[in-house]
Amino acid sequence: MGLTTHIICAVFAFIFGSVIGSFLNVVILRTPLKQSIVTEPSHCFSCGHRLAWYDMFPIFSWIFLRGRCRYCKSKISPRYMIIEAITAVAFCLAYLRFGFSVKLAYSFVLFAVLVVLSGIDIDHFEIPYWCSITIAVLGVSAFFVFKEALWYERLIAAGIVIVLFGILVFIGGMGGGDLQLMAGASLLLEFRVFAALLIGIVLGAVYGVVKKFRDKKYEKAITDKIREIAGKWYENQLDHGSGFVREGHDDIIVGGISEGEPDIEWEFLDEKVWQGLPDKAALSQALRENLKDEREGGFKIYLEGEDIKKVKYSRRMVFGPFLAIGIAAAWLVGDYMIGWYMGLFH
Ligand SMILES: [Zn+2]
Structure with a gap:
């Protein structure tokens, strides 16, 4: 041509x-x-x-x-x-x-899905499962179409990614959606998925640091607000003797704000250390009324006996778009990356 x-x-x-x-x-x-x-x-x-x-x-x-x-x-x-x-x-x-080539057709589908999942993740902090499934289907069909990698290479890559990422999700910071995405991508990319993962994590970490600085002021303001709301609520609990953490014990109230709606995950409460039970509805209600402007984040309220020891709040961060960039790069030039890496040992 x-x-x-x-x-x-x-x-x-x-x-x-x-x-x-x-x-x-x-x-x-x-x-x-x-x-x-x-x-x-x-x-x-x-x-x-x-x-x-x-x-x-x-x-x-x-x-x-x-x-x-x-x-x-x-x-x-x-x-x-x-x-x-x-x-x-x-x-x-x-x-x-x-x-x-057939790879061009695969690229069009893959890139379209990556763009969609990035956009939806940014808007809703969620990677739709149909996006990850589409990529997994591309991966499984690629095994029959391209015959470059052996089937067990794809499965080994998928297995390692799931274990590695499962640990990251468990530690926190990444969601189950990210895990599904990378598991799907590993079927398509085999060992190149590690290049994708590395790029995604590095870009995400850089963005995380920038975001931390940018959001510091807001996070402080929300933290203070939660502390105030929770303080009033806890005082009320103590006054009425209706539910508080017993002397010498501590507990954490874990919650989040999703799409502008604060919500508390009461199932994480250690009810054994409580004297009476907390008025769950009252705290949820107070948070909902006073945190109207904040869209997405997670908070923890540390209780120690009759005191609120500290409150932590951080805005949520998306990982999907960075993983998507990593997947796209690995799909386009992952072979070169792996080749270069292997070359280091010769
Ligand atoms: Zn107009």
């Missing part, structure tokens, strides 16, 4: 990716809400004006309209454009790497 044809094909892959990306935007927005992805025609979220075909060019419409609605001039979030651009670049890279 001549260079010109090659470039034209790469541009087509880019355009194709941007069109798919604009469809993925709809999937990310609507599937978690169980809404149909093929209902009413597109319209502005602010003024409701129906969008014309020239308002809906992926990437370019947003740039030409400078991120505003043509009709009411209200701001349009850049995320739609960013998702289109990421999908476009990913599809283009896949073409440059694999050319016209």
Whole structure:
């Protein structure tokens, strides 16, 4: 194939990716809400004006309209454009790497799923299981299609990842969704999955540090608020003798805020050390009324006898997008990475 044809094909892959990306935007927005992805025609979220075909060019419409609605001039979030651009670049890279091949088709499906699960994880702190299953199905079918790796290599990789990641999930920080995703990916990537894991964890750790600094102020404010609410509640408990931790014992109240709703995981309470039982509904109610602005996070309230010793609060962090970047990179160039790594020992 001549260079010109090659470039034209790469541009087509880019355009194709941007069109798919604009469809993925709809999937990310609507599937978690169980809404149909093929209902009413597109319209502005602010003024409701129906969008014309020239308002809906992926990437370019947003740039030409400078991120505003043509009709009411209200701001349009850049995320739609960013998702289109990421999908476009990913599809283009896949073409440059694999050319016209079965692997290119696999890449399109894989990258589309990775974009969707990243978007949904960012919005809802959850990786839909159908995304992980789709990747696992790609992996199982890849065994019959590509015949590069032996079946037991895929299974060994999957086994190691599940054990390793199970430990990380157990320690905390990562969710079961992350585990499912990496287990699915290991079937597709075999030992390259370790490259994916490494990239994901390193990127996630860097982001975690940045986020910690950025969120410090907010986390402090929420921590103080929880301490105040829990303090009042506990005092009330003590006054009424209705439920408190006995002298010389301690306990932790564990809870979280999910989609703006605070919730306490009472099953972690060690009821043996309590004198009477806590008024669970009252504390939940007080938290719900006073923590309306916070979206996602986890807290712990440490009780020691009649005192609240300390309160910890941290905002939740997503890992899915970083793992997705790792998986995409390992799929594209994992062979080189493994080769380079092996080369270190020769
Ligand atoms: Zn508008």
